[in-house]
Amino acid sequence: SDFLDEQLQGTYSNATFYKTEAHALLAVNAIYNVASFVSTNNDLWVFGDVASDDAAKGGQAGDQTDIQNIDDFTYQRNNSYLEKFWKHYYEGISRANYLLYYGNNIDMDVELRNRVLGEAKFLRAYFYFNLVNVFGEIPLKLMPPINSDEINKPLSSVDVVYTQIIKDLEEAAPALDDTYSGADVGRVTKGAAYGMLAKAHLYRGEWQATLDAIDQVDALGLYSLQPVYKNNFLDSTQNNSESLFELQHLSRQTPTLGSHLNQWFGESPGNGYGFNVPMPGFVNAFERTEAELVDPRLDYTVGREGQPWVLGETFDPEWSATGYLVRKHRQSISKNLIGDAGLNYVYLRYADILLMKAEALNELSRPAEALDPLNAVRRRARESYLYDVDLPGYGAIPDGLLPDVTATGQQAVREAIQHERRIELGFEFHRYFDLMRYGRFVAEAALEGTGFSYATHRYFPIPQSERDTNTAL
Amino acid sequence: QTTLRGTVRSEQNESLPGVSVYIRGTSTGSFTDATGAFAISLPAGLQDSTLVFSLVGYATNEVFIGSRTQFEVVLADDTRTLSEVVVTGYMVEERQKITGAVNTVAGDLIGRLPVPGIDQALQGRAPGVVVSQNTGAPGEGVSVRIRGTGSINSSNSPLYIVDGVPTMDISALSSQDVENISVLKDAGAASVYGSRATNGVVIITTKAGTSKDARIQVSSQVGFQEPSRLIDMANTRDYVTLYNEAATNDNATKTNPLFFRKLIPEEMVSTLPDVDQVDAILRKGVIQSHSISASGKDGKTSYFISGNYFGQEGIIKGSDYDRISGRINLNTEVKPWLRTGVNINLSKEKTDIIGSSGDGAGGNGGSVIRYAFFRTPAISIYDANGDFVDKPDDFQFFGDGYNPVGMVAYNNNERLINRLFGKFFVEIDLLKDLKFTSNVGVDYSKQNQRRFDRTWGTGDRINGINQLSVSDQRNQTMTYSNFLTYSRTLGAHNLNILVGAESIKRDNYYLNASEKDFPDQNPNLVYLGNGLGQRVNSEGQTGSALQSFFGKVNYDYADKYLASVTLRRDGSSRFGPDNRWGNFYAGSLGWRMDKESFLENNDLIDRLLWRVSYGKVGNQEINDYPFTDMITSGYNYPLGNVYQNGYATSVLGNSGVKWEASEQLNAGVDVEIWEGKLAVSLDYFRKITSDLLVSQPIASSAGTASAPVVNNGKILNRGFELAMSYRNSVGGLHYSISANAATLYNEILAMDPPIRRGQIGSDYLIYNEVGHPVGSFFLYETEGIFQDKTQIFTHAYQGPTIQPGDVMYKDQDGSNTIDPDDRRHAGSAIPKVTAGLNVALNYKQWDFSLFFQGAYGQKIYSVLNRDIEGFYRAFNVTRRYVDHRWTGPGSTNEYPRASWDASGNNASVFSDRFLEDGSYTRLKNLQLGYTVPAAVAGKIGLSSVRIYVSGTNLLTVTSYQGLDPEMTTSDNAKGQGDSSAGMDWGTYPSARSYNLGVNLSF
Structure with a gap:
């Protein structure tokens, strides 16, 4: 009966969203939001730097021991930094997947729609690139979490994930603009897509493809x-x-749009936490x-x-x-x-x-x-x-x-x-990821003195929370 | 001059000596003698007065004098005054004929305790009704569970029916206004409330005017509260010793001297303060309640008007709650066939909220009590200028935690709720036996909450840019119920029929606004509009509707064979169009065996009722619109140096979500023997809840949107419930002992997939799966402390950094490696047994009562202990850790060595090391009262005066080491229901209170 028919008020649902150009732009902006360093869950630096030979955990002794365990390679799979990074980057993928799933039906200028979907594909590739380099085999999700089959996905091989990353970047590049102006500055460009494509091929050791992608970057004549x-x-x-490719931050907004990194890496008198501190070996490597x-x-x-x-x-x-x-x-x-x-x-x-x-x-x-x-x-x-x-x-x-x-x-x-x-x-x-792709010899030499072994630590384990909840694993 | 004579007897036909007998409004009176007889001279002109009979422990009786001179008066036992009729769904039923599981609680027991709410006062009063503190903070309410935990995620709270109007929240009502309470526990009794009855129904009837003469009653209670259980913490000397020991231990295992921790210089110790940080935020708080009421019956109109105040200063500074409420109950007989009336309760509640549970993840800010335990004793509260010390200079030694006293002082989070709750009703006698009733219930509340996060601390590190958040809400629930009742007696056949329909419509509206960067932090100037920063506001509306049709037939033959059938059909807007309607039913049978000829003339048994019931009831207590995804704002991103709005899916929906339902079997027996001196009720129940409504945590790789509500699982609750009372008198001493106890067995019968709950960091401590109770902790098992290297070498591999003195975990799966597969079920927070014991004595003018209450077999995981006994950074530690820590082979097998580096092994592993037995027995209330003889009271124009002293929570027997074993949840677990209860983040300390009270009437 009508009496029982309550309509959602003041909140969009899948039935009312993804309809117009404005919706498409709102949805794509939210994907960028994940990639920025607004959220402390974006702890890319823990993997890129602290895990590498360049940095130590820093901060106060005893504080954030989960980072220390990553630095020392004594982590367990319930390490909270694994979980935060995993969940955060997958949230980015989920937002991209929503837009890509509904996007083709949005009634809007086709060129703009293609650009927006290209942005989503680029960002999805970016998130997967970081996830696959940290965790190796991961669930490859290309659909939003609309049912339990899409929520629970088994692991895909590193090759399969990379194939998807490369496909997304190749599809994104032609749809993206060369440059943006005004209130669009900061959106991903063609150059970003070809540059990421080069990087993805580089990580796979596909050297000629790397050069081809770089040629596409150079052909733009912008950089x-x-x-x-x-x-x-x-x-x-x-x-x-x-x-x-630059992630944008802005101070004094509500909700916050500034980067937390200056606090996490900052000095204690300025109320910084002083994490991610350079090691003497890094400093001494400068000529x-x-x-x-x-x-x-x-x-x-x-x-x-x-x-x-x-x-x-x-x-x-x-x-x-x-x-x-x-x-x-x-x-x-x-x-x-x-x-x-x-x-x-x-x-x-x-x-x-x-x-x-x-x-x-x-x-x-x-x-x-x-x-x-x-x-x-x-x-x-x-x-x-x-x-x-x-x-x-x-x-x-x-x-x-x-x-x-x-x-x-x-x-x-x-x-x-x-x-x-x-x-x-x-x-x-970038350092840790470079070390890993340089291979066992370089990586183990660089990380000597920690618990690192290439055979067991090449990739981090899939977080315990995912093992506990993903029924397809 | 006339002399009035007579005798006073109890219901058991015993003579009652010492009964005060007086003429209302005069000082003329007397007492009954040893045979219960009295004689009073009636002054001239007082024939139209009333004779008042009162005795402690019995209901006061009033008799109009008129032309009578001889009086045979029976005083009903006070606690039994209600037992004759019981208010059940939409009707009043004779106690004798109830075939469901129903307990009643008298209003005066409810009004006795110095607690803010009616639900608090229910604790220990009825078997199978488990009441426990939520967070324990003033104004934060309690958790009430009737017959266990049937739901994982959906509410497990009972439905309250106040004077016929349903509500889930009775915080606005004053316990002084309560006439009686019925608790309907099984499907047979509760199913007429269908959709929302799965967790039981608590029916509250408020007082009405009954006496021909206007009466004024005053009751006042004033006392103070103080913290009753605290954890002894290390002092500065011990802290420094421990710090240096840990640093020395850790430095010894480091190869790179760059990472050596400096020791606290010994000469520094004498310069350091020694502060009890926990004590510094606690206080003695005043707790008081006052109530005044006027009631009477004037011709065809009766009225009850009351005003109530309850005020509580929390034992944590700055946490306060008070409530002012007023009530009008007005009934009138307009025509012989038409009665109408209104019940209105108006209330204003004010709560000063201080974060006192959880780590801040659940809102309200992190627990100040937790911060106080963390803060080391070597940091002063104030500096030389009298300002709060925040981050100490040597924070690497003494920690950079927040100053709890500063947090309390600068806390500014106030919630105001104004509420109107009431009904308008009409009763029409259509035919002789057919009555039509129409109730219109209104529950309207307005809530305003203002929270200011002030900038303060070293270098303004706390809330760097201050912020004011204001939330304004309006909630309205309208209930329309219309029903016909038909009762007919044909010879030995008694028939009662109820047919009705009910519609409930709930609307919530909110307006939230926030502003940043207030240049002036003076609270008088912190209002929206004065902030320099960005202004943000949002508005929203939610609604739900419930429509029901129901019928009930009660039949009995010669009061001996009883039967009852209920049918109900409910539709809820919370489910998608295909799943809205649910059908529910119940049936029950009863046999009054004592009415059979073979028992009719026995001297022992007065009453023997066998009862059995079976039924199915539904549950829809989940958030509105679970069938749809929600896409919300706030996921912004700056482009071109301008913020751009972003929207993302924040809630996942499930279009297939449908009714949760429980099938309930109840079998019971009520026995009264020895002329009612001993009464025993025993019930067995078995309740199976299926299609549980669960917000099931989904794969982390599905992102951060909140999980959809699904129907998953089946839960069994079964148990026995026993209620006994014995009352007798010896000489002038009347005594009664009533005890109740209940067992509860809870098990998940189906749950696919299992559900993880109780998240800390990336770990889930609780694993709800088949074969275990709801909220079962899933933890590593400790095996003691590694004493030497050999032991480490021979034990299952626990990681590369293990040293002697670290905690040893059991290799449950025999894999020879300690990993998450070694976690095991270790018990749940659901008590296996609950009990209450009330002892009451009356001797002449004196009365004395003791009330014990307890819960047994539940587990509590102390997150707080993990932090203050793990010693992994510059937090203070408990004294017992200092005294018993491992210092070398053989020193202890209980507490590990001091080491920050070992936290991964000693502190952050979620093991049974921090799981404790939460069983407790508590002396909830002790009360001693004196009733001024009526003749004396009469001289000052009062008809009765009772003064009393009482103490609450005077004694707690428990092995639990935390602040309060009654704690069930924290701000972190809000909204997760019972599936993540029993995690103690440093909860609100339990309070002991001492009170002085007076009850007057005239």
């Missing part, structure tokens, strides 16, 4: 290195020409001239004794057990915005593309060609001295600083590229 390395990590120079002048990228990446910290104060090594804190994600802002920083996070930038190109060429036994993109990255680093007015001795490149690599032979060039990736992309959450 170049910033003259100053640190521009990639400043609030004032966001979404620049080096940035291919020095005979006059002991260090690679300028070090002080953009790391806070260390005697150097100015973000607000100009002198860095106090007592802030960290190792004497170092990571600086890249620490926006210089008022203390009230701790945990709510406007600083973006650049996941994929052109320096990475250049180093991928170098690596692919070298692996295709073309080491001589590989030196060109490799040295482009090194040149920009040393030429910071020509453009960064804050550097002491600004105006001239110091003698012997970061000379071009002239090595010959595939192995020598390979090592040079691996070194350069570690330095150039340090504390941008």
